[in-house]
Amino acid sequence: MVSIYDIAKRAQCSTMTVSRVINNTGRISEKTRQRVKAIMAEMNYVPNQAARSLVLQQTKIISLLITDITNPFYTTLARGAEDAAKRLGYQVMFSNSDENLDKEKEYIDTVLSMRVDGVLIAPAGDHSVEHLEKLRQYNIPFVLVDREVPGVESDRVLGDSKEGSKALVEHLIALGHRRIAFINGSLDISTARMRRAGYLETLKLNDIEVQPDYMFDTTYSRFDADPIIEKMIAMPKSKRPTAIFAANNFITLAAIRSLRAKGLRVPEDFSIVCFDDLDPDYIVDPFLTIAAQPAYDFGRIGMQMLIDRIHGPIDEYRSVILPSKLLVRQSSTPLT
Amino acid sequence: MVSIYDIAKRAQCSTMTVSRVINNTGRISEKTRQRVKAIMAEMNYVPNQAARSLVLQQTKIISLLITDITNPFYTTLARGAEDAAKRLGYQVMFSNSDENLDKEKEYIDTVLSMRVDGVLIAPAGDHSVEHLEKLRQYNIPFVLVDREVPGVESDRVLGDSKEGSKALVEHLIALGHRRIAFINGSLDISTARMRRAGYLETLKLNDIEVQPDYMFDTTYSRFDADPIIEKMIAMPKSKRPTAIFAANNFITLAAIRSLRAKGLRVPEDFSIVCFDDLDPDYIVDPFLTIAAQPAYDFGRIGMQMLIDRIHGPIDEYRSVILPSKLLVRQSSTPLT
DNA sequence: GGATTTAGAGTTATCGGTAACTCAAAAGTA
DNA sequence: TACTTTTGAGTTACCGATAACTCTAAATCC
Numbered sequence: 001m002v003s004i005y006d007i008a009k010r011a012q013c014s015t016m017t018v019s020r021v022i023n024n025t026g027r028i029s030e031k032t033r034q035r036v037k038a039i040m041a042e043m044n045y046v047p048n049q050a051a052r053s054l055v056l057q058q059t060k061i062i063s064l065l066i067t068d069i070t071n072p073f074y075t076t077l078a079r080g081a082e083d084a085a086k087r088l089g090y091q092v093m094f095s096n097s098d099e100n101l102d103k104e105k106e107y108i109d110t111v112l113s114m115r116v117d118g119v120l121i122a123p124a125g126d127h128s129v130e131h132l133e134k135l136r137q138y139n140i141p142f143v144l145v146d147r148e149v150p151g152v153e154s155d156r157v158l159g160d161s162k163e164g165s166k167a168l169v170e171h172l173i174a175l176g177h178r179r180i181a182f183i184n185g186s187l188d189i190s191t192a193r194m195r196r197a198g199y200l201e202t203l204k205l206n207d208i209e210v211q212p213d214y215m216f217d218t219t220y221s222r223f224d225a226d227p228i229i230e231k232m233i234a235m236p237k238s239k240r241p242t243a244i245f246a247a248n249n250f251i252t253l254a255a256i257r258s259l260r261a262k263g264l265r266v267p268e269d270f271s272i273v274c275f276d277d278l279d280p281d282y283i284v285d286p287f288l289t290i291a292a293q294p295a296y297d298f299g300r301i302g303m304q305m306l307i308d309r310i311h312g313p314i315d316e317y318r319s320v321i322l323p324s325k326l327l328v329r330q331s332s333t334p335l336t
Numbered sequence: 337m338v339s340i341y342d343i344a345k346r347a348q349c350s351t352m353t354v355s356r357v358i359n360n361t362g363r364i365s366e367k368t369r370q371r372v373k374a375i376m377a378e379m380n381y382v383p384n385q386a387a388r389s390l391v392l393q394q395t396k397i398i399s400l401l402i403t404d405i406t407n408p409f410y411t412t413l414a415r416g417a418e419d420a421a422k423r424l425g426y427q428v429m430f431s432n433s434d435e436n437l438d439k440e441k442e443y444i445d446t447v448l449s450m451r452v453d454g455v456l457i458a459p460a461g462d463h464s465v466e467h468l469e470k471l472r473q474y475n476i477p478f479v480l481v482d483r484e485v486p487g488v489e490s491d492r493v494l495g496d497s498k499e500g501s502k503a504l505v506e507h508l509i510a511l512g513h514r515r516i517a518f519i520n521g522s523l524d525i526s527t528a529r530m531r532r533a534g535y536l537e538t539l540k541l542n543d544i545e546v547q548p549d550y551m552f553d554t555t556y557s558r559f560d561a562d563p564i565i566e567k568m569i570a571m572p573k574s575k576r577p578t579a580i581f582a583a584n585n586f587i588t589l590a591a592i593r594s595l596r597a598k599g600l601r602v603p604e605d606f607s608i609v610c611f612d613d614l615d616p617d618y619i620v621d622p623f624l625t626i627a628a629q630p631a632y633d634f635g636r637i638g639m640q641m642l643i644d645r646i647h648g649p650i651d652e653y654r655s656v657i658l659p660s661k662l663l664v665r666q667s668s669t670p671l672t
Numbered sequence: 673g674g675a676t677t678t679a680g681a682g683t684t685a686t687c688g689g690t691a692a693c694t695c696a697a698a699a700g701t702a
Numbered sequence: 703t704a705c706t707t708t709t710g711a712g713t714t715a716c717c718g719a720t721a722a723c724t725c726t727a728a729a730t731c732c
Binding site (some may be wrong): 339340341351352354355358359361383384386387388389390391392 | 717718719720721
């Protein structure tokens with residue numbers, strides 16, 4: 001492929017002159033500039049970013065490390081991130097950790113060797129602290145999105161998981177529900193802890209006793225809810241929950257699927273509310289009562305904060321909390 | 337950051353020796369190997385991919401150039417592509433063209449300057465031919481996914497748009513529909529042409545006259561269907577279509593939304609069938625009758641073909657056609 | 673034991689750019 | 703006119719790795 005040397009030779013000038021034309025730096029006569037430009041165009045010259053990266057010590061690449069691009073929340077987040085990155089002159093590399101620490105670790109190593117300029121990361125869990133410390137050790141700026149990690153200070157863009165949960169549970173209580181089950185993700189993840197806190201606090205505020213056997217911990221990823229649902233329906237009818245608070249979209253789907261397989265209906269037999277679903281607008285009839293988060297802004301703002309930090313060192317860490325919105329729909333009905 | 341020189345100095349050997357240890361090439365005594373390895377670990381050495389890229393002339397980066405990651409078809413395709421890439425040791429950079437040739441052109445230039453090893457692309461349209469020729473000119477392997485481009489020979493992973501369309505239209509005819517509207521994407525895109533061909537052929541096979549005013553061309557992206565729907569319902573009731581074949585998911589949603597806004601119901605007033613929806617499994621009650629495509633495989637197979645070609649030059653171009661599956665659901669009902 | 677092979681390295685050049693410095697000629701100034 | 707400043711370049715070194723070649727000492731062979 002044609003390099004700056006080829007251009008220089010043909011233009012009978014030094015490579016520096018060519019470099020100056022490319023970057024519009026230094027002093028160059030208009031005549032020379034035009035001549036070099038013409039030759040670059042004629043020879044179809046394209047600068048080599050790898051060479052540039054090597055000397056400039058910057059790649060113009062951002063790594064987006066999420067758990068699963070097919071989770072609609074992260075899909076939209078990714079789009080927000082990519083739009084912002086493009087606007088600011090960066091490329092986005094994406095990776096799916098599947099909430100798996102080993103996979104995350106592999107990606108972190110790749111990220112380091114790629115010398116990306118920054119990392120936008122939704123960490124797999126609290127144990128990601130190691131990975132984040134590694135990034136810090138190598139001086140690679142990062143911004144946490146959606147999840148925080150205890151012991152790690154950094155820029156963050158988070159949702160208001162606690163408030164959102166409270167709104168959902170309050171909604172159920174207002175509908176007359178008292179026996180409310182809670183199927184949560186791993187407590188290793190900050191949002192799961194906040195959602196739990198919101199659940200517990202709301203029950204307490206409403207003088208409802210917390211039933212430990214109404215609380216289930218599982219995972220935010222796709223999984224099989226049968227064992228949990230079976231435990232629930234094995235309870236005597238007078239003690240069985242009448243409503244379920246599911247901590248994210250995949251949990252909700254798994255729960256509904258399992259209920260239906262057992263001949264139970266939503267909302268007739270169980271009301272269901274959930275967090276995290278982003279209500280993609282290609283669903284014809286939105287059915288779920290949800291706390292919807294502004295996923296696009298998670299990505300957009302996170303990417304902006306990140307690039308901001310890459311450009312000029314910033315002293316303090318910044319946190320942005322994005323509110324969620326309660327959308328009441330058909331999956332939750334008054335207790336009859 | 338620590339480089340191969342720092343390691344060499346500390347290990348009292350040459351950089352080549354270190355390089356040999358890193359890559360497990362050449363002859364090295366076990367003793368030296370261990371010593372160097374220990375020092376690399378101690379100094380937290382991470383190889384610099386940019387430097388490597390420069391000399392090896394390969395970046396281990398693939399560019400995934402699609403129209404919109406938030407289109408669930410491409411979301412899943414992207415996941416399939418990333419999984420395959422990771423397995424084979426490549427990173428994926430993604431970009432959204434929004435079916436916009438200018439944006440696509442910008443990305444192509446970036447891709448060239450990044451010296452990515454290959455491009456997996458769902459081209460914006462037939463005019464993308466220029467961009468593909470540019471890739472070819474610079475010897476960057478690419479694989480077309482989902483869409484082909486006239487005049488461009490290459491590896492391809494395509495859907496069976498024509499057969500899928502025939503199945504959808506046959507289904508409507510079997511339900512008794514005769515006046516079937518067709519809202520299509522831009523004819524600049526190969527799938528739109530194939531879907532059109534399937535529609536026309538099926539009508540002809542069933543001795544149904546083609547009504548030009550039942551056919552509408554718009555865009556595959558998010559858009560407003562009001563003008564089209566208004567034209568349709570302005571027709572006298574005896575001539576008005578009773579069913580709609582929408583060429584993709586966004587068109588379908590826009591059409592249903594517009595119909596509802598005008599007080600019309602699906603399927604009571606209009607049956608609707610569509611292509612391209614991938615039936616994301618987090619939709620609680622799938623409503624649309626669709627021709628579902630195996631999006632994950634589009635990405636997985638496309639990426640494999642691409643990396644295959646990167647590794648060893650292959651003489652002939654390969655085409656893979658992935659079948660779609662008719663899923664009959666509530667959006668289409670018998671004509672009463 | 674001397675010639676040949678092989679193991680285990682080191683040297684040098686190069687990939688494609690850019691920063692920092694240098695330098696001659698042209699332009700401006702007293 | 704003689705001196706200073708500015709303009710328009712060129713030179714050199716370097717970013718961090720690897721390929722290709724070289725070289726020495728030990729091992730093998732006849």
